Each structure stands twice: as structure tokens, then as C-alpha cells.
Amino acid sequence: MFEAAVREEPEVDRYRFYLGREYLGLDRYEEAEILLRSVLELEKVDPMGSRETRLALLQCLQNSQKPFETLLNEAIVVIDETPQEADAWYLLSLIYNNEGYHSESIEALEQALKYVDNIDVNMQTSRLKGERAKAEAILGQYYASKGPDFNETAQGWFSESWSHLTTS
8 A cells, every 4th residue: 555655656755654664564674774764865854754764764774783883873863853752762772782882771771761751752652662661670670780779779660660560
């Protein structure tokens, strides 16, 4: 359906975006990347569409295991454009973690959780919202491993995690 729409009206950014997201969901990363980048090259892209497209592109690049520098640069672009975009911070956390930059990963994860409830910026389909309890438990484990001075912080994250597990 989206393929036909893109063929018939290639200038419509939403059609390209949705087809790119469809390809992303089907693990057709190369095609998704081409389409998502083409959305960003259009003359008229609404700000929300641009943000959603950049976020989908970042997810596509991460899933296709692009080099760290490429992922980092794309994450920084998204965060610079929308500093309160929780999923961009979450993806940055995963990018850092995959490269072994654990303290940077934790910092990005904390930023993501700081912004996740901001409905003015973050989409209802936020990936982080679905994985929030897990993210909070990771922070709890991180702070618990830092020793007794961080027990209260660890407990706070574990409590948040538990509350999101029981209300999901």
C-alpha cells in the first residue's frame, strides 16, 4: 500500500516515512535508510515529521550495525534538534553501551528517563515507554554496584521500575 502511494505521490513526506518505517520493521534496513534519508532531503517536511524521520533513521542505522561514529553523529543531530526526545537519548544509551562506554550509557539513559513523560515532545509509540521498567532496573543495578553510598539512589530506581512493572 505505501509502495504504491510513494510511486503515485513521491513528494509526500508521510508516505515515504511510513514506507521507511515499514521496511525498518521488516529488517529491510538498506531500503529503509534510503527512504528515510530521502524524506529529509525533501523541501517541505514538517518539524514533527523531520524529528520522527531522524529517530527512525537512527533506529535503522543502529539495527543495521553501522559504525559507532555514524551512530553517534546521527544521535547527536537528533538530540541537538530536540533535546527532550527520550527515544533519542535511549538509543544513544544503547549505542554507548554496545561500544563499552558504560558511564556515558548510564548518563544518556538517565536523560532519556528524565524526558520520557514529556508528551509535548515524545510520541505515544515511544520505544522507551515500552522498556521503561527495564531501563530503570538497569540504573538500579548500576547504582547498587557502586557501593553503599549509592544505595538510596539504587533503591529509588528499583522502586520506579517496580511501579512501572505493576502498572503496565
